[in-house]
Amino acid sequence: MNQFCIQKFRIQKFHFQRSQLCIPYGLFLVCFVLAPLVVIIYYAFTNGEGKPTLENLTGFFSSPNTIGTLVYSLGIAVSTTCVCLLLAYPIAYILARSKMKHKSVVLMIFVMPMWINFTLRITALKEILTVLEGNLAYHPFLNTLIGMTYDFLPFMILPIYTTLLKLDNSLLEAAADLGADTVQTFMKVTFPLSVPGIISGIVMVFLPSMTNYVVLDMLYNSTYIMGSLIGAYFSAYDWHNGSMIALILLVIILLFTLFTNRYADEDAGSSRGGVLG
Amino acid sequence: MDRNTTRENIIELKHISRTFDDGFRVVDDFNLTIQRGEFVTFLGPSGCGKTTTLRMIAGFDKPTEGELLLNGEDIRDLPPNRRPINTVFQRYALFPHLNVFENVAFGLKLKKLPKTDIIKKVKKALEMVDLEDFENRGIQTLSGGQQQRIAIARAIVNEPEILLLDEPLGALDLKMRKEMQLELKGMHEKLGITFIYVTHDQEEALTMSDKIVVMSEGKIQQIGTPEDIYNEPKNAFVADFIGDSNIFSGIMTGKCRVRFCGAEFECVDDVEHGTMIDAVVRPEDVTITAPEKGIIRGVVTSVIFKGVHYEITVQSSKNEIVVQSTRKAELNAAVGLYIEPEGIHIMLAENTINRIESGVDKQYRLNFLGGMLDCDIASLIAGARYNTDGVLVDAHGDVVEPDRIKVIVSVKPDDITMSDDKEAGILRGHIINLIYKGDHYSYVVRTEEDEDFIVSDEDLWNMDDYVSLLIPKEKFHYALKK
Numbered sequence: 164m165n166q167f168c169i170q171k172f173r174i175q176k177f178h179f180q181r182s183q184l185c186i187p188y189g190l191f192l193v194c195f196v197l198a199p200l201v202v203i204i205y206y207a208f209t210n211g212e213g214k215p216t217l218e219n220l221t222g223f224f225s226s227p228n229t230i231g232t233l234v235y236s237l238g239i240a241v242s243t244t245c246v247c248l249l250l251a252y253p254i255a256y257i258l259a260r261s262k263m264k265h266k267s268v269v270l271m272i273f274v275m276p277m278w279i280n281f282t283l284r285i286t287a288l289k290e291i292l293t294v295l296e297g298n299l300a301y302h303p304f305l306n307t308l309i310g311m312t313y314d315f316l317p318f319m320i321l322p323i324y325t326t327l328l329k330l331d332n333s334l335l336e337a338a339a340d341l342g343a344d345t346v347q348t349f350m351k352v353t354f355p356l357s358v359p360g361i362i363s364g365i366v367m368v369f370l371p372s373m374t375n376y377v378v379l380d381m382l383y384n385s386t387y388i389m390g391s392l393i394g395a396y397f398s399a400y401d402w403h404n405g406s407m408i409a410l411i412l413l414v415i416i417l418l419f420t421l422f423t424n425r426y427a428d429e430d431a432g433s434s435r436g437g438v439l440g
Numbered sequence: 441m442d443r444n445t446t447r448e449n450i451i452e453l454k455h456i457s458r459t460f461d462d463g464f465r466v467v468d469d470f471n472l473t474i475q476r477g478e479f480v481t482f483l484g485p486s487g488c489g490k491t492t493t494l495r496m497i498a499g500f501d502k503p504t505e506g507e508l509l510l511n512g513e514d515i516r517d518l519p520p521n522r523r524p525i526n527t528v529f530q531r532y533a534l535f536p537h538l539n540v541f542e543n544v545a546f547g548l549k550l551k552k553l554p555k556t557d558i559i560k561k562v563k564k565a566l567e568m569v570d571l572e573d574f575e576n577r578g579i580q581t582l583s584g585g586q587q588q589r590i591a592i593a594r595a596i597v598n599e600p601e602i603l604l605l606d607e608p609l610g611a612l613d614l615k616m617r618k619e620m621q622l623e624l625k626g627m628h629e630k631l632g633i634t635f636i637y638v639t640h641d642q643e644e645a646l647t648m649s650d651k652i653v654v655m656s657e658g659k660i661q662q663i664g665t666p667e668d669i670y671n672e673p674k675n676a677f678v679a680d681f682i683g684d685s686n687i688f689s690g691i692m693t694g695k696c697r698v699r700f701c702g703a704e705f706e707c708v709d710d711v712e713h714g715t716m717i718d719a720v721v722r723p724e725d726v727t728i729t730a731p732e733k734g735i736i737r738g739v740v741t742s743v744i745f746k747g748v749h750y751e752i753t754v755q756s757s758k759n760e761i762v763v764q765s766t767r768k769a770e771l772n773a774a775v776g777l778y779i780e781p782e783g784i785h786i787m788l789a790e791n792t793i794n795r796i797e798s799g800v801d802k803q804y805r806l807n808f809l810g811g812m813l814d815c816d817i818a819s820l821i822a823g824a825r826y827n828t829d830g831v832l833v834d835a836h837g838d839v840v841e842p843d844r845i846k847v848i849v850s851v852k853p854d855d856i857t858m859s860d861d862k863e864a865g866i867l868r869g870h871i872i873n874l875i876y877k878g879d880h881y882s883y884v885v886r887t888e889e890d891e892d893f894i895v896s897d898e899d900l901w902n903m904d905d906y907v908s909l910l911i912p913k914e915k916f917h918y919a920l921k922k
Binding site: 343 | 498499500519520521522525526527529530531533534535536537546547550551594595598
């Protein structure tokens, strides 16, 4: 009888409910996502004396310098994304649709730079650009664009490649069967069905290229982008303005994601959602 | 008259063959003429080349040899988008990013038809498949049967000269399938378009077609109306594939007299006396009678209720005979079986002797599929002998070059035994075909050297079994190839 009780006790002791498995993840979310967010919001809406204020917000939008930084960041991000897309789509298309035997090897060649340390790659790029241009200071925007594209291209190729690879060949045959030539098949079937991949690619390139100021730093582009502005405020111990800019960036990214997500939904049917879908 | 018939032919396939890059011949010398408005079905087991043939007609695949004529013109090099042919795909292949209307209108929009015409035609096509008011639905919201109908609507809306259907009902449940069979047949009558239909379902083929093309291993086995194919199968494959059948090995014993299952029957086919034949008897053509009234006697070994009839198996000495009857039989009862002369269909026995062409090496040893066979080549050539150098010379003393000698090695199917001990036999291979012949099974074993052997065995082996073939030395017969 006694033994039975012990056994029963043990079973109860080790019986987890499935929801309890979430505890570690919950803790992680609270410590590293929710709490920092609360701290950022707190600092963004207080001043040096700890009193609530909207000055940080109005300050950002009334200063031509900060607005200029925002525009410049958006400019870098949009042009990087466009260049990446224009370069990546043909590569992904050729790789996915060709009957090449070793296409994974070719794909790997495009992706392989990601395995090499990022700063090392940019340093090497810097040397090449210096040889070509003489002085990097002549073309700061162009250099940044080249650096960002070099860095983020694989993130555009991979999702597009994956969607194109999954594209059912019978759909292309059906289009041809119904009278579409190669160009029409591409415009009416292949491209619309690859939109989810394009969206993922855009999200993966656009967002980091708005904040990645290391590329600018290393290529001697002294113009601030959003990332470097935040860094500058925090180095000067102005946590309040720094937090506000981080928060503004967060909102921009959130709006952007919601927009692309809805676009992906409309275009490719609900079964092929975007990042948040 | 001649001119009239040529105009009626819509599509002609002449000596069409398709070989894949790895050398596999999927379609072999396919010859077929289809008349305008016909409902033709390609029927065969999977891998028989029926879908490849259809894809060549659609233009997705190109024949490696042969001519493909549409209305008398060669369309071999015409891309699919320029052929007046539309396809209903096996998995429908509807565009997931377009709604029902846009899917059906896809072909019409490419033809740049006026918008009002497009709307009218799409509406008509959707009515045809009973899905009016579905225009704005997304493809994912439709059931399998509805998607099937949209796929049909998308094809027929273009008013093609030929409609190709690649196992279109394969993914539907039985009841739906039967319904769609009748609807498709009705649609064919209403539209007057030529239908080419691919299926592995013999019942579907028999129900719908005007003409059936039975295929196996890339070759046409028989072309005919459903009645022809069912009642007069040309060979054991067709008989076995179409409907249930008993196939027995037998021999002709006189004018319209045949002997099989240990008894003599009267039949209607006049085949030369003494010919080895395969007799096909449909289960519904066998009548169960009292033991003393039957031509053969046997014992009932199983009775299965099938709804409309009972399927009764009768064992008569070594033979097993399947009977369909509306009257039940008692298990283990002694019965007699009677077969009307009209119920016996005689087919000439297929080439039942295995013949393999082999060469000899420099020492005049027979090289048989990678192994050496003990055969005295000199004995095959009249007057030939070996000279002192070990070189074979013929009666005139001329040297016989070893690479010019070809020997036909033949083995009877009865002389081969199968074993699952891989090391036991001289050849190894997989069973690729089996047909029950009443008292034994006839197997086709494809060896590692890609040679097919016909083997008779009383035991049941399974398809794809890996077996080794035992052939006693004395059972080989050798003949010189002329």
